[in-house]
Amino acid sequence: MALSVTDIRSLFEQYGDIAYSGEPVTQLQHALQSGALAEEAGAGDQLVAAAFLHDLGHLLNLQGATPTERGIDDLHQYFALPFLRAVLPDAVLEPIRLHVDAKRCLCATDDGYFDQLSADSVRSLDLQGGIFSSEEAERFLQKPYAQDALRLRKWDDRAKEEHRVTPDLNHYLDVVVRVMRKSAIV
Numbered sequence: 001m002a003l004s005v006t007d008i009r010s011l012f013e014q015y016g017d018i019a020y021s022g023e024p025v026t027q028l029q030h031a032l033q034s035g036a037l038a039e040e041a042g043a044g045d046q047l048v049a050a051a052f053l054h055d056l057g058h059l060l061n062l063q064g065a066t067p068t069e070r071g072i073d074d075l076h077q078y079f080a081l082p083f084l085r086a087v088l089p090d091a092v093l094e095p096i097r098l099h100v101d102a103k104r105c106l107c108a109t110d111d112g113y114f115d116q117l118s119a120d121s122v123r124s125l126d127l128q129g130g131i132f133s134s135e136e137a138e139r140f141l142q143k144p145y146a147q148d149a150l151r152l153r154k155w156d157d158r159a160k161e162e163h164r165v166t167p168d169l170n171h172y173l174d175v176v177v178r179v180m181r182k183s184a185i186v
Contacts, residue, residue: 011056016031034155050148053096107125108136114131
């Protein structure tokens, strides 16, 4: 079953107030901040939509507060894809799918990146397979959309400010609608 924009709105309205895994923001605040950081960086609509939707899998596969503390990897980067594939293009879906591996890659290739990860990101890194070897990082960097996933990952890491002001849910749902229409998948 494909998710409509109405379905996405309902997920955020119903579950958006859930805490974002040990961070001082909610799931909705994290999504809005990720989208805002993408816009501020000059990303196009497809990557802004990916940034906004990248953790939608957490809302579809509810595992309670901070599942990493219980040793659970909710595989959120994959969970939303079957529900979005019929309505969004790969330019949105692939950065979502790859954003966890982007963290693993950045830990291998960017000195100091690991040190700035939150406690939850460090826990989830272990559950998600750990830091890439140099060979794994090189293979990752050759994938289509890897660069977009790296950009999304860095916004994801920064989208945890308790009082950050962002555009609202309607603003980012409008971006998603524009992407759907442009892709003729609506």
